[in-house]
Amino acid sequence: xxxxxxxxxxxxxxxxxxxxxxxxxxxxxxxxxxxxxxxxxxxxxxxxxxxxxxxxxxxxxxxxxxxxxxxxxxxxxxxxxxxxxxxxxxxxxxxxxxxxxxxxxxxxxxxxxxxxxxxxxxxxxxxxxxxxxxxxxxxxxxxxxxxxxxxxxxxxxxxxxxxxxxxxxxxxxxxxxxxxxxxxxxxxxxxxxxxxxxxxxxxxxxxxxxxxxxxxxxxxxxxxxxxxxxxxxxxxxxxxxxxxxxxxxxxxxxxxxxxxxxx
Amino acid sequence: xxxxxxxxxxxxxxxxxxxxxxxxxxxxxxxxxxxxxxxxxxxxxxxxxxxxxxxxxxxxxxxxxxxxxxxxxxxxxxxxxxxxxxxxxxxxxxxxxxxxxxxxxxxxxxxxxxxxxxxxxxxxxxxxxxxxxxxxxxxxxxxxxxxxxxxxxxxxxxxxxxxxxxxxxxxxxxxxxxxxxxxxxxxxxxxxxxxxxxxxxxxxxxxxxxxxxxxxxxxxxxxxxxxxxxxxxxxxxxxxxxxxxxxxxxxxxxxxxxxxxxxxxxxxxxxxxxxxxxxxxxxxxxxxxxxxxxxxxxxxxxxxxxxxxxxxxxxxxxxxxxxxxxxxxxxxxxxxxxxxxxxxxxxxxxxxxxxxxxxxxxxxxxxxxxxxxxxxxxxxxxxxxxxxxxxxxxxxxxxxxxxxxxxxxxxxxxxxxxxxxxxxxxxxxxxxxxxxxxx
Numbered sequence: 001x002x003x004x005x006x007x008x009x010x011x012x013x014x015x016x017x018x019x020x021x022x023x024x025x026x027x028x029x030x031x032x033x034x035x036x037x038x039x040x041x042x043x044x045x046x047x048x049x050x051x052x053x054x055x056x057x058x059x060x061x062x063x064x065x066x067x068x069x070x071x072x073x074x075x076x077x078x079x080x081x082x083x084x085x086x087x088x089x090x091x092x093x094x095x096x097x098x099x100x101x102x103x104x105x106x107x108x109x110x111x112x113x114x115x116x117x118x119x120x121x122x123x124x125x126x127x128x129x130x131x132x133x134x135x136x137x138x139x140x141x142x143x144x145x146x147x148x149x150x151x152x153x154x155x156x157x158x159x160x161x162x163x164x165x166x167x168x169x170x171x172x173x174x175x176x177x178x179x180x181x182x183x184x185x186x187x188x189x190x191x192x193x194x195x196x197x198x199x200x201x202x203x204x205x206x207x208x209x210x211x212x213x214x215x216x217x218x219x220x221x222x223x224x225x226x227x228x229x230x231x232x233x234x235x236x237x238x239x240x241x242x243x244x245x246x247x248x249x250x251x252x253x254x255x256x257x258x259x260x261x262x263x
Numbered sequence: 264x265x266x267x268x269x270x271x272x273x274x275x276x277x278x279x280x281x282x283x284x285x286x287x288x289x290x291x292x293x294x295x296x297x298x299x300x301x302x303x304x305x306x307x308x309x310x311x312x313x314x315x316x317x318x319x320x321x322x323x324x325x326x327x328x329x330x331x332x333x334x335x336x337x338x339x340x341x342x343x344x345x346x347x348x349x350x351x352x353x354x355x356x357x358x359x360x361x362x363x364x365x366x367x368x369x370x371x372x373x374x375x376x377x378x379x380x381x382x383x384x385x386x387x388x389x390x391x392x393x394x395x396x397x398x399x400x401x402x403x404x405x406x407x408x409x410x411x412x413x414x415x416x417x418x419x420x421x422x423x424x425x426x427x428x429x430x431x432x433x434x435x436x437x438x439x440x441x442x443x444x445x446x447x448x449x450x451x452x453x454x455x456x457x458x459x460x461x462x463x464x465x466x467x468x469x470x471x472x473x474x475x476x477x478x479x480x481x482x483x484x485x486x487x488x489x490x491x492x493x494x495x496x497x498x499x500x501x502x503x504x505x506x507x508x509x510x511x512x513x514x515x516x517x518x519x520x521x522x523x524x525x526x527x528x529x530x531x532x533x534x535x536x537x538x539x540x541x542x543x544x545x546x547x548x549x550x551x552x553x554x555x556x557x558x559x560x561x562x563x564x565x566x567x568x569x570x571x572x573x574x575x576x577x578x579x580x581x582x583x584x585x586x587x588x589x590x591x592x593x594x595x596x597x598x599x600x601x602x603x604x605x606x607x608x609x610x611x612x613x614x615x616x617x618x619x620x621x622x623x624x625x626x627x628x629x630x631x632x633x634x635x636x637x638x639x640x641x642x643x644x645x646x647x648x649x650x651x652x653x654x655x656x657x658x659x660x661x662x663x664x665x666x667x668x669x670x671x672x673x674x675x676x677x678x679x680x681x682x683x684x685x686x687x688x689x690x691x692x693x694x695x696x697x698x699x700x701x702x
Contacts, residue, residue: 102658105672114662
């Protein structure tokens, strides 16, 4: 645990063991092992095609991916046996690399539907439109948006950067225990990147964790990761502190590929 | 198949309708003659290739009983889009004016809403009707418009004088009673409307079709709308005929210079529906929003043929039609945009999106651009497809159940259209009707 001094280790939130997954018959994940504890920020880096996004989508429950071996538990429950909505209600959140447009449905309506689905699951009272808008105000400020974004249809006609900010707004509003950011930093200008990073830092608490899936070092100049992992050919081939990210930035990914065991 | 209409016409022309002015009698005579020449269209004709009107042609429809049926005001309130008799409304039962069910108190000075029978009588009002009535709807080209015109006796006449503001929407409600009226066999009515909004005026209008009873009947409607120079009109058209009904309609509008028309067309009812919408942008700087939605289920069939005619330069038209089709429903959309020679700087955009909720549902979408000017911006796009699985997964990943995700994505197709309606009260009311239709 770098840069944090002495700290009690948090409970294990996510435990992945020897995870294998395929899409359209092709094996993409070939034995992932990963442990994420409460309070931690992990960065998963790797070249294109190494399986980063597949890992993120498998954890969120994308129906196109098939888990062929291994396990993933979340708070000691079998994550892989849960439906996507059950994972979300239990506090798992994936910020999509390619957020999906929902035509005709305003962002406000969508966000409230999501918040209420989770509140209902927790046995809490659902929020009406007015209460919900009040609760949103502060979160909007965090990402530097005004309400105009709330009355636009979800991601419909949004620029790439707006879509990513919208994912971060959802992250702030849904306040998950385990957040997975799938290349949220790609395609962002420096201001948007800072906003994303600051939001993640603000939301960081001893009882939650964040997994940042990224191709670039850039975002890690604004977020302090506890652990950096390097994914190559569907396996984590190296883990270390932030200095590992720096090394990747300087040397590229080729030395990792060469170092990766041949399957 | 057209002979009995000619006999009915002869009876009609020699009886109740005899009091009409000569100019109108002349139009009717021309129209019935044209109807017999044209006959009912067949699927061999390009404009009818997806829609068979054989059920209409082969049924012996008769005119409704001469006595107006007595309706409870409560029933009329329930079917009125503007709500429980609060707003102004003019009601027609089987195509005939029902003053007892109408409430026109509170219409602002300069707004006239009356029956066409009244409006076509001699006098200054008669002149106005004469200037516009049957001048736009193409009875020379359409058998249905011709038949409606032949039987033109009553209907709605709304006149908004220059620089007048009609802020609270006026509803023109056409109620069909067939199946309850004690007539022999199925009946046909020919609702007719003429809306004239003069220079600089503003008006919100609701044109709605509904039914008391679920029997078989046929509504054959024609509406003509004139939007004067600089006038702004928002027109809501709501078709929720009975589930067994046939609904054929011709809507024709003409816009003058710098005018604005937002036409919202909502199709929910009828077993067989065909709506031909033609709008002519006939003055520079005119703007049109054509915003339609059809929500169909069971074995409903609805066909919308729209023509946007850019006759003058510097006009803008934005057309959006969405369809939600469940079970064995069939939606047809044909959108033609004509840019006339000299109509430079035309800005025209058309989209038609169809959501198929079952493997048996079907949608046919045909855009047609005819551009005879070179400095124009025209775009069109259409989609037909099932629910987007990626969208469903995205919503589920935010905690929504599969059912909630599906209903949200489906509702979004409708909400996209509803969202363009500017009057919150009307929009909410229509939103409720649409939600009921989606269930």
